[in-house]
Amino acid sequence: xxxNTSSETHHMSYGTYIMVWLGxxxxxxxxxxxxxxxxxxxxxxxxxxxxxxxTFLVMNYFMHVKFEHTVFKIFxxxxxxxxxxxxxxxxxxxxxx
Amino acid sequence: xxxxxxxxxxxDVDFYHYEGKHKGIMSWLLTTDHxxxxxxxxxxxxxxxxxxxMLGVLMRIEALTPGQTIMKPQTYNSIFTFHGVIMIFxxxxxxxxxxxxNFFLPIQLGAKDVSFPxxxxxxxxxxxxxxxxxxxxxxxxxxxxxxxxTFYVPYSIRSSANVSLSVFGAFVLGFSSIVxxxxxxxxxxxxxxxxxxxxxxxxxxxxxxxxxxxQVLATPVIGITLFLIVLERAxxxxxxxxxxxxxxxxxxxxxxxxxxxxxxxxxxxxxxVVSEIIPTFAKKDIFGYKQIALSSLAIAxxxxxxxxxxxxxxGMSDTSRVVFSLLTFLVAxxxxxKVFNWVATLYKGSIEIKVPLLFVMAFIFIFSIGGLxxxxxxxxxxxxxxxxxxxxxxxxxxxxxxxxxxxxxAALHYWFxxxxxxxxxxxxxxxxxxxxxxxxxxxYFTMFILGYLGMPRRYYDYLPQYQGLxxxxxxxxxxxxxxxxxxxxxxxxxxxxxxxxxxxxxxxTTLEWRIASPPPLExxxxxxxxTGGPYVHDRETYIMNPIKVIHKEEEAVH
Amino acid sequence: xxxxxxxxxxxHPTSHATGHVHRDDEASKMGMWLFLFTELLLFGxxxxxxxxxxxxxxxxxxxxxxxxxxxIGAVNTIILLTSSLSIALSIAALQKEQKKLSIALLVFTxxxxxxxxxxxxxxxxxxxxxxxxPKGPALENMSEGEILYFGLYYTMTGLHGLHVIVGMIFIGVxxxxxxxxxISSTNYTRLExxxxxxxxxxxxWIFLFPLFYLxx
Numbered sequence: 001x002x003x004n005t006s007s008e009t010h011h012m013s014y015g016t017y018i019m020v021w022l023g024x025x026x027x028x029x030x031x032x033x034x035x036x037x038x039x040x041x042x043x044x045x046x047x048x049x050x051x052x053x054x055t056f057l058v059m060n061y062f063m064h065v066k067f068e069h070t071v072f073k074i075f076x077x078x079x080x081x082x083x084x085x086x087x088x089x090x091x092x093x094x095x096x097x
Numbered sequence: 098x099x100x101x102x103x104x105x106x107x108x109d110v111d112f113y114h115y116e117g118k119h120k121g122i123m124s125w126l127l128t129t130d131h132x133x134x135x136x137x138x139x140x141x142x143x144x145x146x147x148x149x150x151m152l153g154v155l156m157r158i159e160a161l162t163p164g165q166t167i168m169k170p171q172t173y174n175s176i177f178t179f180h181g182v183i184m185i186f187x188x189x190x191x192x193x194x195x196x197x198x199n200f201f202l203p204i205q206l207g208a209k210d211v212s213f214p215x216x217x218x219x220x221x222x223x224x225x226x227x228x229x230x231x232x233x234x235x236x237x238x239x240x241x242x243x244x245x246x247t248f249y250v251p252y253s254i255r256s257s258a259n260v261s262l263s264v265f266g267a268f269v270l271g272f273s274s275i276v277x278x279x280x281x282x283x284x285x286x287x288x289x290x291x292x293x294x295x296x297x298x299x300x301x302x303x304x305x306x307x308x309x310x311x312q313v314l315a316t317p318v319i320g321i322t323l324f325l326i327v328l329e330r331a332x333x334x335x336x337x338x339x340x341x342x343x344x345x346x347x348x349x350x351x352x353x354x355x356x357x358x359x360x361x362x363x364x365x366x367x368x369x370v371v372s373e374i375i376p377t378f379a380k381k382d383i384f385g386y387k388q389i390a391l392s393s394l395a396i397a398x399x400x401x402x403x404x405x406x407x408x409x410x411x412g413m414s415d416t417s418r419v420v421f422s423l424l425t426f427l428v429a430x431x432x433x434x435k436v437f438n439w440v441a442t443l444y445k446g447s448i449e450i451k452v453p454l455l456f457v458m459a460f461i462f463i464f465s466i467g468g469l470x471x472x473x474x475x476x477x478x479x480x481x482x483x484x485x486x487x488x489x490x491x492x493x494x495x496x497x498x499x500x501x502x503x504x505x506x507a508a509l510h511y512w513f514x515x516x517x518x519x520x521x522x523x524x525x526x527x528x529x530x531x532x533x534x535x536x537x538x539x540x541y542f543t544m545f546i547l548g549y550l551g552m553p554r555r556y557y558d559y560l561p562q563y564q565g566l567x568x569x570x571x572x573x574x575x576x577x578x579x580x581x582x583x584x585x586x587x588x589x590x591x592x593x594x595x596x597x598x599x600x601x602x603x604x605x606t607t608l609e610w611r612i613a614s615p616p617p618l619e620x621x622x623x624x625x626x627x628t629g630g631p632y633v634h635d636r637e638t639y640i641m642n643p644i645k646v647i648h649k650e651e652e653a654v655h
Numbered sequence: 656x657x658x659x660x661x662x663x664x665x666x667h668p669t670s671h672a673t674g675h676v677h678r679d680d681e682a683s684k685m686g687m688w689l690f691l692f693t694e695l696l697l698f699g700x701x702x703x704x705x706x707x708x709x710x711x712x713x714x715x716x717x718x719x720x721x722x723x724x725x726x727i728g729a730v731n732t733i734i735l736l737t738s739s740l741s742i743a744l745s746i747a748a749l750q751k752e753q754k755k756l757s758i759a760l761l762v763f764t765x766x767x768x769x770x771x772x773x774x775x776x777x778x779x780x781x782x783x784x785x786x787x788x789p790k791g792p793a794l795e796n797m798s799e800g801e802i803l804y805f806g807l808y809y810t811m812t813g814l815h816g817l818h819v820i821v822g823m824i825f826i827g828v829x830x831x832x833x834x835x836x837x838i839s840s841t842n843y844t845r846l847e848x849x850x851x852x853x854x855x856x857x858x859x860w861i862f863l864f865p866l867f868y869l870x871x
Contacts, residue, residue, distance in 0.1 A: 011750050021740040025733060028864075032729050035869035047865035054861045062743045063854045064847075069681075071286070072688060079692040082314045083699045085401055087706060089417070090350050093405070094710055096414035212682045279689035287682040313689050317697035325704075328810060334789045335799075335806035336704065342715075342799025343806075347707050351700055 012061070020061045027054050108617035111518065115618040129214035132616060134221050135200030136516070142192050143585070145228060149183035152176050154578055157540075157571040163559050170557040174243035175258070177555055179235065181246030182263060186270045187228050189501050190359060193366035194312075195224070195277060197508050198305050200516060202281060204609040205299045207290025207627065207639075209619045212283040216276055223273035231266030234259045245555060247356075250337040250348045254329050261330050264323045271316045271323075274362070278312030281305050290608075292627035297638075299607045299631040300389055304369025307393040311358045311365075311400065319355035322348065349411055353404035361400040363497060365393055367504035368435055371457050374511050375439050376632040377605045378454040379446030383632045385438035392431035399427050406475055410484045418477055425475035432468060436461060451603065452526040456507030459534045463503060467495030470545065485555075488548025494541045506533070506584060513588060514598030518615040521591030529587060532580030539573025607631050611641055680844040687848040691855050694818070698859050701811050705866060708803045715800010719808075720870035722787065724778065728868035731774050732860060738767030739857040742826070742850045749833065752840050761830045764853065768823045775816055779809075808867055815863060818856045825849045 031050040039046060060066040065073065107115065112132050119127050125137060155176055159166045168176070199217065203210050211217050235241045238259030244252055248267075253260050285306050289298065325336050335341030337348045376383045383389065405413060405421030413421075439461065448454070470492045474480045483489065514520055547566050552559060559567065601610040612620060622642060629638030640646055709716050745760035786793030787805055794805055829849040832838040838846050 012747060014744060014747060017740055017743050017747065021736060024736045024739075028729065028732050028736065031865055031869065032725065035725070035865070035871055038871065043871065047869055048862075051862050051865055055858050058739060058854055058858055058861070062739050062857075063851055072685070075685075075688060075692070078310070079314065079695060082401060083696065083702075086318070086354055086699065086703055089402065089405065089420070090347075090354075090703060090707065091710070092417035092420050093346070093350065093413045094707055096416035212679065213686060216686075275693050279686055279693075282689055283682050283686045286685060287679055313693055314696055317693045317695075318700040321697045321700040325810065332789050334809060335802040336810065341802045341806070342712065343803060344707065344711065347704060351703065354700075 012064075016061065020057050024054055024057055027057075107619050108622055110617065111613060111615040112618045113615060127218075129210070129218055130618065131199050131203050131210050131214065131217060132516075134217050135196050135198075137221055138191065138195040138199060138224070139516075141225060141228065142188055142196060145183050145187040146192075147585070149180050149188060150578065150581065152180040152183070154574065156180065157574040159557070160559075160567045161571055163561055163564060171243065173557045174555075175235075175241035178242050178245055178263075179231075182231060182242075182267065184497075185246055185359075185363075186267050187224075187231070189363045189497055190270075190274060191224060191277070192505050193370060193501065193508065194281070194305055194308055194362075195221075197301075197370065197512060198277075198281060198366060201512065201609050202284060202302060202305055203288065204612065204616060204620050205302055205607050205631075206285065206288055207293060207608055207621065207625045208284065208288035209621065209624075211280050212287055213280050216280055220273045220276040220280070223269055223276065227266045227268075227270035227273060229266075230269060231263050234262035234266060238262060247352060248323065248326060249352075250326065250329075250343075250345045251339055253326055254338055261327050264326050268320055268323045268327075271320045274312050275316045278309035278316070281309040282313065285309075290624050290627050296387060296390065297627055297630055298390075300372035300383065300386070300393075301366070301369035301607075303390040304365045304372070304393050307397040308362050308365045311362050311397050315355045315358040315362075315401070318351055319359075322351040322355070346408070346411060346413065349408050350404070353407045354401075357404035357407065358397070358400040360497075361396055363501045365396060367460075367501045367508075368393070370504050370508045370511070371439060371460060372435075373605075373607065374453045374457050374507060375442050376634075377511075377603050378449050378451060379443050380449065380604065380634055381442060381446040381632075382630065382634065383438070384441040384444075385434070386630065386632070388434050389438050392434040395431040396428065399424070399431065403428060406480075409477060409480045422475060422477045426472065429468065429472060436465065449603075452523060452530060453507045453511035453603075455527065455530050456503055456510065459530070460500065460503040460507065463495055463499035463534075463537065466542075467492060467499055471496065483548060485553055486548035487544040487552045487554055490554045491541045491544030491548060494544070499537060499541070503533075503537075506530070509588065511603070512609075513591065514602050515609055515614045515616070517592055517595075518598050518613075519591050519595035520598045520602070521588050521595055525583065525587040529580045529584035532583065533577055534580075536573050536575070536577025536580055540570050540577050541573075543570035543573065604634075606634060606638070608639060611639060678842075683844050683848065684851075687851050691851060694855055695859075698811070698814070701807065701814070702862070702866075705807050705811070708800070708807065712798075712800025712803060715798045715802075716804050717870055718798070719801040719804035720867065722782070722785075723868045724781075725868040727774055727778055728864050731771050732864045734767050734771050734774070735857045735860050738764045738771075739854050741767065742853050746843065746846055746850055749838070749840055749843050749846060754833065754839075758830065758833055761826060761833065765823055765826055765830070768819055768826075771819060772816060775812065779812075811863060812867070815856070815859055818859070822849075822853045822856050825852055 027050055031047055034046055034050075035043070059076070065076065112130055117124060117128075125133055128134065128137075155168070156173070159168055159173060199211070238261075239257040240259060242248075242253075242256070242260045242263040243258045244256055244260060248260065248264060253264070285298070285302060325334075328334050329336050329338060335343055337343040337345055339345055372383060372389055402424045403421060405417055406425045409418055409422070439457075470488070474483055474489065474492060510521070510526060543566050547563060547570070548554075550563065550566075552563050552566075598614045600612065600614050602614075603610075608625065609616070611625070623644050626640040626643045627638065628640065629636070631638075741760045742764045745757045745764065748754075748757035748760060782788070782805075783791070788794060789806070789809070794802060797805075826849050829838060829846050832845065
C-alpha cells in the first residue's frame with residue numbers, strides 16, 4: 001500500500017530528455033512533410049499514429065509513466081479505454097445512419 | 098510518545114465540541130474535518146431535497162384536474178425542469194457519497210481523514226455555489242429554464258428562458274462531484290489501515306470506489322457539453338445547432354455518455370449502504386462478499402456501454418439501437434448478483450427488524466420493480482410504445498427515488514446515532530416508513546398504468562379519461578410526503594431531545610462502530626490494525642490500539 | 656497474532672507516529688493524475704464531436720483547413736514541445752540541487768507559453784480580420800461543414816489556450832515556491848505536478864495540430 005520510495009528515486013539524465021525532445025521534433029517534421037503527400041484515406045490514420053507515438057514519448061519519459069507503479073499504468077489504460085468506448089459506440093450510430 | 102499524548106488530548110471530546118483554531122460558525126465554514134463537511138452536506142442536501150419535493154407536490158396538485166388547476170403552462174414547464182435539476186444534480190448524485198461517504202469512508206478505512214481535506218472543503222463550496230447559481234437562474238434573465246433537466250438542443254439554444262445560468266450551475270456542480278471522486282479514489286488507495294487489503298474493505302467503500310471512478314471519467318463529458326450550450330447561446334458558435342449544420346443527436350449522445358453512468362453514481366453508493374445494513378441486522382457475515390464487491394466495478398463498467406437506450410426513438414441508426422438494446426440487458430446481471438446475495442445473507446440469519454432494515458427491505462422490493470420495468474424499456478419494441486410516457490416517469494422514480502432515496506433514508510436511520518450521538522423514536526420512524534412505502538407505490542405504480550394507457554410525460558394538460566388515475570396517484574403522493582415530513586420531524590426531534598446513543602447500538606462490525614458516538618476529532622487514537630473481513634460477527638477482526646496492545650504484551654512477558 | 660500487529664505497525668511508521676498531518680507524495684501525484692484524466696476526457700468530448708462532424712462533413716473540413724497556416728501551427732508545436740522539455744529538465748535540475756538552473760528553465764518554460772499565446776493571438780486575429788468568426792460575414796457564406804469546423808476550431812483551441820494560461824499560472828506559483836525554497840530537492844511533488852499539467856497541455860496540442868492544420 002504505502003511504499004513511498006521507488007518511483008521518486010528514479011532520476012533521468014539531461015541527455016535522455018534531450019534525446020526524447022529530438023525524437024519529438026523529428027516526428028513533428030515527419031507529420032508535417034507527410035501531410036503534403038496524398039495517401040488518400042489513410043492520411044488521417046498516419047497523422048493519428050504519429051501523434052500517438054509522440055504522446056507515448058511524452059507520457060513515458062517527460063511524465064515518468066515508465067517508472068511509475070503499475071497502478072498508474074492501469075489508471076491510464078482505464079482512461080484511454082473509456083474514451084475508445086465513447087468513440088466506438090457513438091460511431092455505431094453515425095456510420096450506420 | 099509525545100504524539101500519543103497530543104492525540105489523546107484531541108480525542109478527549111467528540112468532533113462537535115473540539116475547540117480548534119476557529120470558533121462558532123467559522124469552525125464549520127473553515128473546517129477540513131471530513132465529518133463536519135459531511136454534516137454540512139447533509140444540511141444543504143436536506144434543504145434542497147425538501148424544496149424539490151414541494152415542487153413535486155405542486156405538480157401533483159396541478160395534475161388533479163385536466164387543464165389549469167393552480168398554475169400556468171409555462172410555470173409548469175419551469176417547475177418540472179427545476180424539480181429534475183435540483184433532485185438530480187443537488188440531491189440524488191451527491192447525497193450518499195457526499196454525506197455518508199465523507200463521514201464514514203475514512204472511518205471505515207481506519208484513517209483520520211481523507212487524502213485531501215482542503216480539497217474536500219473546496220468541493221462543498223463548489224456544491225453550494227452550483228446550487229446558488231441554479232437558484233439565481235430562477236429569478237434573473239428570461240426566467241427559470243423550461244427545457245427539462247436534459248437541456249436538449251436545439252430548444253435549449255433557442256429558449257428565451259435563462260438556460261445559460263442553470264446550465265452553468267450544473268457545470269459547477271459537476272466539478273464539485275469530480276473533486277469528491279478523485280479525493281475518494283486517492284483515499285481508498287492510500288489511506289487504508291494496515292492489514293486492510295482490498296478484500297477486507299467494507300462494501301460501502303467498494304461501492305464508493307466504483308462510483309468515484311464514474312465521477313472522474315464521465316462528469317467531464319457533461320461539463321464540456323453544457324459549456325458548449327453556453328458558448329452557443331452566447332456567441333452563436335456552430336456546434337449543435339442544426340441550422341448551422343450541427344447534429345442534435347450528437348448532443349444527446351454526449352449528454353447520455355455522462356448521464357447514463359450518472360445513474361450508477363446515484364445507485365451504487367446506495368447499494369453499498371444496503372450491503373452494510375443487511376449483515377448488521379442479520380447478525381451474519383455477508384454472503385458472496387467478493388461477488389458483491391466486483392459487481393460494483395462491473396456495474397460501473399457496463400454503465401458506460403448502454404447510454405444509447407435513452408435515444409431509441411430519437412432517430413439513431415438501427416444498428417446502434419440493436420447494439421445498445423443488447424448491451425442494456427447486461428446491466429441486469431451484476432445487479433441480480435447483488436440482489437440475490439443480499440437475500441441469501443438474510444437467509445438463516447438471526448434477523449432483527451429495525452427501521453434501517455425495514456427501509457432496506459422496501460428498497461429491495463421497490464428497486465426490483467424499477468429494475469424489471471427497466472428491462473421492458475430496454476427492449477426496443479416495447480420502448481417505442483412506452484417512451485416519453487408516464488411509464489418512464491414511473492420507472493425512473495422507482496429506481497432513482499425508490500432506490501437511492503429509500504436508501505438515503507435507511508442510511509440516515511442507520512448512522513443517525515453515530516453521526517449525532519442521539520437516538521430517535523423507533524415507533525414514529527416505523528410509522529413514517531410505512532406511510533412512505535404505501536404512498537410511494539400508490540403514487541408511482543399508477544404512473545406505469547397511466548403511461549401504458551398513453552399519458553405522455555411533461556404534459557400540462559390531459560384527456561379527461563386519465564383523471565381517475567391522476568387523482569389516485571396524487572393521493573399516493575400526499576401520503577408519501579406526509580411520511581417523509583413525519584420522518585424528518587422525528588429525526589429532528591431525536592436530534593434535539595433524543596437520548597444519548599451508545600457506541601454500537603445495532604451490533605455493527607465495521608470500524609465506525611468501534612469508536613465513540615459521535616466520533617472524536619481524529620476518529621482513532623492510534624490507527625487500528627485489521628486482521629479479518631468487515632462483517633465477521635463471531636470474532637474480533639480489528640486491533641484498536643495496536644501500540645498499546647504491544648506494550649501490554651511486552652509488560653506481561655517481563 | 657501480536658507478531659502480525661508488530662509487523663504492520665513497523666511497516667507503517669508514518670501513519671502511526673506522526674498523527675494527523677503527514678505528507679504522502681504518492682497520494683498527491685495520484686490526485687494529480689486523476690485530475691489530468693478529467694481534463695483528458697473534457698477534451699475527449701470535443702474530440703468526439705470533431706470525429707463525428709469530420710465523418711459527416713469530410714469535404715467541408717478539407718475546404719476549411721485550407722484557410723489554416725500550417726507553418727504557424729508547426730512552430731507552435733515545436734514551442735510547446737520545447738517547453739515540455741524545459742520543465743522536465745527543470746525538475747531534473749532541482750533533483751540534482753542545481754536550483755539556479757531549475758529556476759532559469761522554469762522561466763524559459765513560461766516564456767515559451769507566452770510565445771505560444773502570442774502566436775495564437777496573431778492567428779485568431781488574422782482569421783477574425785478575414786471575417787471568419789461566429790456570425791461573421793465570411794463564415795455566414797460558408798458551407799455547413801466549414802461552419803462546424805470553425806466552431807470546433809475556436810472552441811478547442813480557445814479551451815486549449817485557456818489551459819495554457821492556467822498552466823502558466825500554476826508554473827508561476829511553483830516558481831515562486833522554488834525561489835523561496837519551499838520546493839526543494841527533497842520536496843518537489845508540486846513542481847512535478849505542475850510539470851504533469853504542462854505535459855498534458857502539450858499532449859492535447861499534439862493531437863489538435865494534425866487534426867486542424869494538416870487536412871488535405
